[in-house]
Amino acid sequence: MDVVRESWRRIERWIASEPALPPVEEMFNPPAALTEIDAAERALGHSFPASYRASLLVHDGQIETGYVPHEWLPNGMYLLTLRETVALWREERAAETRFGNEGDFEGMEEDTGESDRVRDFPTVTAAGRLPMAQNEGISYMYLDLVPGPAGNRGQVIYTRDECSFSVAGSDFADFLSRYADLLERGEARYDAESYDAVVPTDEQATWEDLLCG
Template sequence: MKEMRELWTRVEHWVDTQPALPPSEAVFGPPARAAQIEAAEQAVGRIFSESFRASLLVHDGQFVPGTGRRSEDEIEWVRWLPNQMVLLPLRDILATWREERAFEAENASAVEGISEETADDDRVRAFPTVTHAGRLPIAGQEASAYMYLDFVPDPAGALGQVILTKNECDFSVAGEDFQDFLARYVDLLERGVLRYDADTYHSVIPADPRVAFDSLIELRVV
């Protein structure tokens, strides 16, 4: 818990040093209650990883637009995560997870009979569909980019690893767990490898336009 609190303090400091962004207290939500976390775990049938539980006990994602602490605030999503994503609060995590289950049920016949193609040295399982009940969507954007906690990794992967959608059917691994991802990501922010672009994208982008986001955050196991 101490390590996660320290990481979030660094994230908050980075946000507070960005002239174009609101103060961090207006961006990130208050802590989740233990009972809320347990209810969410029961709903999805998975025990969250220790590091993600610790993160929720610091910040339950980001404020939903229009629900800032002060009535005069018009809070908008601050897209500080890769590919213009935002960190979802528990209620949106559950809503998105349920939407994906409904979509799978509706389209089950389209993937019936398709086998999974996964090699033993893969870290992310290649299911016939990208979504899976064992993948918890913890960040996303209005289009189709999502960050998941992966509770169904391939043998070479890690339970609770952080995975990102690269395209409509592939993932990259961005952290062994949420704490590993956040530590690596805030380091990129602090070193200026990533920067907040307030003019064009209104989100975090690589400082070097020749560098792809995936190449900076994808976990490489030697």
């Protein structure tokens, strides 16, 4: 999809303009091979939405550097590789199998104002939610393949706290384009001193204000 490739080019230009960030080729992996994408889909039991598949054909997540990759996504998140997506999805399924019938997840039901778009499950994880970004177990971004009745299959959702979601885009192309807009307009900036992450430029604003308003 041309719109995905163009959004990536815009983000790459923004990264190149940030002196605190390394060159793009040191932050992001090269494209995933079609065979790798097909294998990941088989492992997950789901086909990727077209816009996310197009993104994988530009960059297969961020480069593993031995420490936390640069947190350039909302809420200090970084983009997972295909391998990491499959591994984290499997960890979530294993946790559900281990604890789901023992009541350990009680109290983890979603309490969200977007319940018409994000389906309510007993836990925030679900087999139809594919993890694509994270912040070291603090926050997550998913491709939502099991949306609520007013949502879109393949919408991008992220945890705004431990048990509720916000919708950041109707699909990955929509999210990436709107996020590139925020970066180019200066409504979000990379704060190397306090956070080592991208934050809203207006200290009174939240990511919900920027992405969901």
